[in-house]
Every structure is written in C-alpha cells, then in structure tokens.
Amino acid sequence: MKKLRVIQWTTGKVGKLSMRGILDDPRLELVGVYAYSAEKAGADAGPLCGRPETGVRATTDIDALIALNADTVLYTPFMADLDHAVRLLESGLDVISTNLFLNVGGIQGETRDKLAAACERGNSSLYITGVNPGWINTMVTAMTAVCRDVQKVSIVESADVSVYESAETWQALGMGQPEVTPGVAGLAEFGFTTFAESVQRMALALGFDVDEMEFVVEHQTASERVDLGWFCMEKDTIAAIRGGWNAKVKGKTVIESRVAWYLTDKLNGGWVFDDDHYHVVIAGEPEVQTRIRFVPPEHWGNHEWDTMTAMPAVNAAHNVAAAPAGILTLQDVGLPCAPAGPWESERRNAPIG
Template sequence: MIEPLRVINWATGHTGRMVVRAVAERPNYRIVGAFVYNPDKVGRDLGDICGIEPLGVVATNDRQQIMDTPADCVLFLAGAENDVPGSIADICALLASGKNVVTTAANFIYPRSLGAETEAAITKACMDGGTTFHGLGIMPGFFAESLPLLMSKLARRVDCVIASETLAYDKYPSAYQMFDLMGFGFAPDDPTPAFANVELVGETWRHSGMLMADALGLPIDRIENFRDVIVTDRDLNVAAGTIRAGTVGAMNFGVRVISGGEVRIVLQHFTRMADHLAPQWPRGHGWLLEMQGEPEIRARIEIGAHDSVMPTDDACMATAMHAIHAVPYVVAAAPGILTLAAVPPLWGVDAFHVGRAAASAVTQHESGHV
C-alpha cells in the first residue's frame, strides 16, 4: 500500500480553508501540521477552524515547530504580497528543512522575476534541503501561463497572446480588498487606494508576463502596467458596502509585454460592480484566451454554475485544487525551482473518485447552510 503524502497547511484564509477540506477527503494525503497567523486560531483543531470534523492537527504560529515536523510538502497559502521578504524567508527555511513547497502567491509564480538574489536564495534552499519549489494559481498561475503555452502548439504564427479574466465582485464581502486595495468607490484620480499606483497593479501580472516571454523565447523590451476605470452613474449597494455615483464602479487592469517594439503578450482583468457598467468590456465569470496569428484561436472558459451565488469562491476552489493536484509531481521532481513552463502532464484523477455526497456536504459548510 502506498503511504499517503504528508502535507502541512500554511495559512487558513479563504482559499486555505478550502484546501484543508479538500485534502481531508482524499486518502492519498495526510495533514500533519498547520501554521496560522491569527492568534485566535492557535491551539485549535484544524478541522474546527475549517468547518469540518476534527482532524487531530493543532494549529500553531510557532515556525520552528513547523520546521521540525516531518512532511513531504507544505502548501504555502499566505497572502505573500503583504510581506514579500518575510514570505521568502519562510519559504527558504521550509525548503532547507527538507520540505517541498507549493505556493499560490502570485508574486512567486516565477522567482526569476523577483531578481537574481531572490532566485539564488530559493535555489540554494532547495539544494540544501533536497527539495522543490513551485508557484501556481488560477490567474495568475494557470490561465495566464499553462493554457496559452499549451495552445501555442497549434499555431503556425503567433502575433499576440491575450489572456483576460472577467469576474464580478458585487457579491465579494471584503471592504478592504474592494475599496482600500482595488479602489472601487473612490474618484478615478484619487491616489488613496493601493491600485492607484499602477506599478503595484503590475505586480499581479508582471511575473507571469516574464515567464511567458522566457518560455516562448521573446526578448522583453519592457513591461507596461495599466489600469482603466469606469465610474458608475448611480449608487450601488454591494456586499462590501456602498459605491456612490461618480466613483469607480468598473475597472480593467493588467500588463502588456513589449518585444521587438510590439505588444506580444497581454494579461488583464476585467471587473464591474453592476452589469450595466462598461458594456464594451467582456462579461461573464471566467477567462478568455485569444491567440492572434495563424490560425486565430479563441477559448472561453467559464467557472461555476450560471446561478452561482459567489463566482469568486468557485475561482478560489479551482486555485485550491490546482495546488493540491500539484503535490505529487512536486514531491517527485528534482531539487530546484519548478516553473509552470516545466511541469509534467497533470490530470485531476482523484477528482473522479470523490463522492457527490461528500462534496455536497463541504459546499454546504462553505455556504453556511449547515
């Protein structure tokens, strides 16, 4: 009998809790540790934190305890953009302690984009621990990299690749993320929200743009960051609060990779707080991939049911499962940094063996119905 892979869950935010619930229902994994940032979660059973039956794993904020816990892989699910140097230090310590690391942090999709010093530090930690580092996600982390690279096999000539994400955030309850971070509800020229700084906006996609360009052999002239906004013509009452008329109600942001003086790669996000806003922009909940050239190739991928209450939750679940399914090939990989351009073929085989009843029960926990 094959021994289950031992995993440690690092951070129990929204996506982190989804990871725990999905790992717990799979016999080929065993959770052996949990790191949390919130002191109110310390000492609690991980299952209790995540809304399922007790797992016999007590959450801790003691980093050394985690380093001393034998494990095959750490699922690093922290919001690393809030403390990039601290997250890099934690990841390097985990790798050097003999644990492979899979992370969903957008900043770590492509360590080379963080500079030679950071890339060298992660590589050294992998060599010291005999381990592998792998960054992934949904977009960034899949639709902006893995799928376009796969589609490029079908092309005679590619002039430009455009990967667009479209999600509505009217049901997303985080006031901090919607207002303070992204800038909904502010005047278009107000410098207060974080995304008013287009350099910060670019940090979401810059890493993926560099990965794509390097994988496709495109020399980079420069990477342009952009953010375009549309104001709402009426007050909007959304889950995060009230957006007043005349303030930002829709936005499009991303990066353009310029090579040979031409735009060759565009990675972008469209979002709106009401359906009537920005009718000229793509709609729906999902992703649109366009490969301009010969032949022209387009793919539209939607996520969630048409009556999904929270499409952003569906995207978080997809992110969680991408990380979980990566664990076996990361554990089996040679020591070093494994990028999305180098992963072996991967299938979600175990997803075909999870009973509908179990999955339904987890969904009810997530929606607060039980």
C-alpha cells in the same frame, strides 16, 4: 503513488478551501496546520474548514511543524511572511503558494534572491500558482502545441469580483476612490505586478525573448451608490478596473494579459463585460479561439469561488515534488490535474445509505 505529507499554512478564505482539497485528495495526507491567530491554535483542522474532525491540530509553533517531516506546504496567507517562507524552504519543504509575495516586492529582486537561495540550501522548490496567475497561463501555453506558427497570445479575464469579499484588496486597487490620482494608478500597477510575472513565465516557456513590458490600465466609476454589505462605493467613485500587461519583442506585442474586474455593473460610461470568465486567442496557424466559463453549483456561496484559486495549488503537489529544486517555471511543473480516477473509485466503493 506515495502519499505526500502536507502542511496547510493558514486557514483564511483560500486556506480553508485548500485544506478541504488536501483532505479530499487520496494522494495527500494532511499532517499539520499553521494558525496565524493564537485563537485557532489547538483547533482541529476539520472544523476549521467545515469538515469532520481529523485529529490534526492547528498550531502557531513553526518549529513543531518543520519537525513533522512533511513533504509540502500549501502556503495561502493573505500577506506573505518572507522569513517564514525562507525557513520552510531551507528546512527542505516544497512550498506551493497562492500568495504572490506582493507585500514583499513580488518574486523579483532581493525577494527572489532570498527565496532562490533558500531553495538551494534546502534542495526544495517554490511554485506560485492559483487560477490567474497560474492555471490559465499553464492551460493557454499548452494550447499552443497545436500550432505550426504563433504570432500572439491573448488572455482576457472578465469577472464580477463582488463575490470576493476583501475590502483591503479592492481598496489597494483604488476602488471607492473619487478619482484616478497618480497614487491610485501606481497602486494598480503594483497590484498587477504578478500578472507581469505570469506573462514572463509564459514567454519563457514559448521561447520569446521579451525586451519590453508595457502596463495598461483604465478605471470606471459607479453611476449610483453601491453598498455590497462589506464594501461601499459612493456615486462617481471607482468601481471597476481594466488592465494588464503586454510582452513585446522589438516593439511587437507577443503576449497580452488583461483583466476586467467590476464590483458593480452600474457604471458611468459604456463598459461591457463578457459573461465568460476567459476569452483566449492564439493568433497563428491555425488561430485558436476559446472561451471558458466557470459554472458554480447551487450551494456555493461567495467564498466558494476561491476554490479555483486553491485547487491548482493542491493539485500541483505531486508535480512540484517531482520537479527540480528552485523557483519553478511552467515547464518544470507541467500539467497538474485532479485525481479524477481515485475520486471515482471512492464513489463506487462508498457505502450505500
């Protein structure tokens, strides 16, 4: 298998873990790093992600990165830059993004049109993924293959999100606010837009002709003051959210996607959270029920949980390279997987001592 030449775009929370994934993957070669801040320009990629020096230096020079004749960009900034993404795609680079482009309207409307046109001009591909939206939608869609009939697909995520130290993210969903105003509810619906897009991608793969998307959301407040060190919620301010989308066909819900996220379990009301990260039900013949729980190794800190966001993008690189040009669907990309065999070979051949 030909090694793909990969550029890592930014080195933040997810980007550091994505870059480790690139360095660990014998199918990939890190050839460039885009630094968002001038302070990181010139720094070696290895120490930027907690690894030994690589000889690859970060830069703010986009033209120099495009000139590297790379194959793929792993795009992981906190805020998307539409002009950057268009330039990369127009240059012929495939872009695999864990950023959902929400700050520029999501992958819809004018933003989608610009990205699709850039893919056409560059004969390149754009794929949006992560753990959710992304990996879980691919997995559950594939699970329906054992069924002779499917009536409804339900995905419910439950997560203690206090491990995700991003005050901006949770403030954007109303956390820390004293009440659910129309503005807070609107922010939540906008923030959950990407889950609507992932449900629509599942519906396309399953052949459902969806005619209505229904948004549902609830908030719950903290029963006491909670200080996480990086974010503080006063007593009786919003500290948890449950919401998502129903895809409907002629009034019947055929796909349901929900998340239950909490910054603390010290809440008013009787909310109960699942210890499993995902509960999946495919109502059909047969009915399929499954639960998924991620069990971290002891050495993981809070930010290591972003590994599950980064790795679906890293592991999709070869699938995206083999896919047609354009904004890719679940069917286009298929089932990305980790290079488990090559990793095992490296372990067997590693020097002892």
